[in-house]
Amino acid sequence: MGFWPKGYKCCVNLSFDYDSDSATIWRTPLDIVNQSRGRFAPNVAIPRILEMLDRHELKATFFVPGWTADRYPDSVKDIIKHGHEIGAHGYTHERLGELSWEIEEGVFERSLSALKKLGVKPEGFRAPYWLISDRTIERIKQFGFSYDSDFMDNDMPYMLEWRGNPTGLVELPVEWMLDDWPQYDTYKRSPEEAYKEWKPEFEGIHRLGRYFGLTCHPQATGRISRLDMLEKLLTDMEEKGDVWFATGKEVADWTRKKLA
Ligand SMILES: [Zn+2]
Numbered sequence: 001m002g003f004w005p006k007g008y009k010c011c012v013n014l015s016f017d018y019d020s021d022s023a024t025i026w027r028t029p030l031d032i033v034n035q036s037r038g039r040f041a042p043n044v045a046i047p048r049i050l051e052m053l054d055r056h057e058l059k060a061t062f063f064v065p066g067w068t069a070d071r072y073p074d075s076v077k078d079i080i081k082h083g084h085e086i087g088a089h090g091y092t093h094e095r096l097g098e099l100s101w102e103i104e105e106g107v108f109e110r111s112l113s114a115l116k117k118l119g120v121k122p123e124g125f126r127a128p129y130w131l132i133s134d135r136t137i138e139r140i141k142q143f144g145f146s147y148d149s150d151f152m153d154n155d156m157p158y159m160l161e162w163r164g165n166p167t168g169l170v171e172l173p174v175e176w177m178l179d180d181w182p183q184y185d186t187y188k189r190s191p192e193e194a195y196k197e198w199k200p201e202f203e204g205i206h207r208l209g210r211y212f213g214l215t216c217h218p219q220a221t222g223r224i225s226r227l228d229m230l231e232k233l234l235t236d237m238e239e240k241g242d243v244w245f246a247t248g249k250e251v252a253d254w255t256r257k258k259l260a
Contacts, residue, residue, distance in 0.1 A: 011245075
């Protein structure tokens, strides 16, 4: 018996971390060109990605920093209108693990109030840079999230225990190899090279009936050749006929039902 809903052999969650210029405005305040790279997302990438997902009738999860929601509300509303899930992703893309307890609390409050203005109460949380501390797990519970997506210790979703105690949170694990940022930004790889790395990983996950969580950034993946490559990979997946494409919330709800 497989883990996934009837008829599905494995699960794919496509997620986009919609950082826009939140990180660079704070990290490189004088470098206005570097900041402009993030604006490629609201200007060009988001409409292009939404159009591609519509064509495939796929729903994705967008982790949105509060800054992006405040600065580009129409763009985030557009994502919501297309039926995608919105998760939380800090306010200005902070390195949460390095903040004081008080400042971290303020970040969660501002992040949630920015999303609330757009009518969103997120169930999912993903830390900027996947950087959290022990304490952040308490925060994620305190602020009422149902799932987290930061750890790298599995390729199946699971109920998150921490220091021997259940947290009540579902964990949707991630991995740097399944992230477009190292591919395109850190290592300046081509779309073909990214495909070469992701495709066999997907084939293995399909063979063993496990979970494929892909993390993309609109400003990176929204370039034409890269989005074409992502579409090719999604088409390969669709052709299997037994892949469950699910939002983070759907995966979390299913996992809770099976394991909690
Ligand atoms: Zn991010």
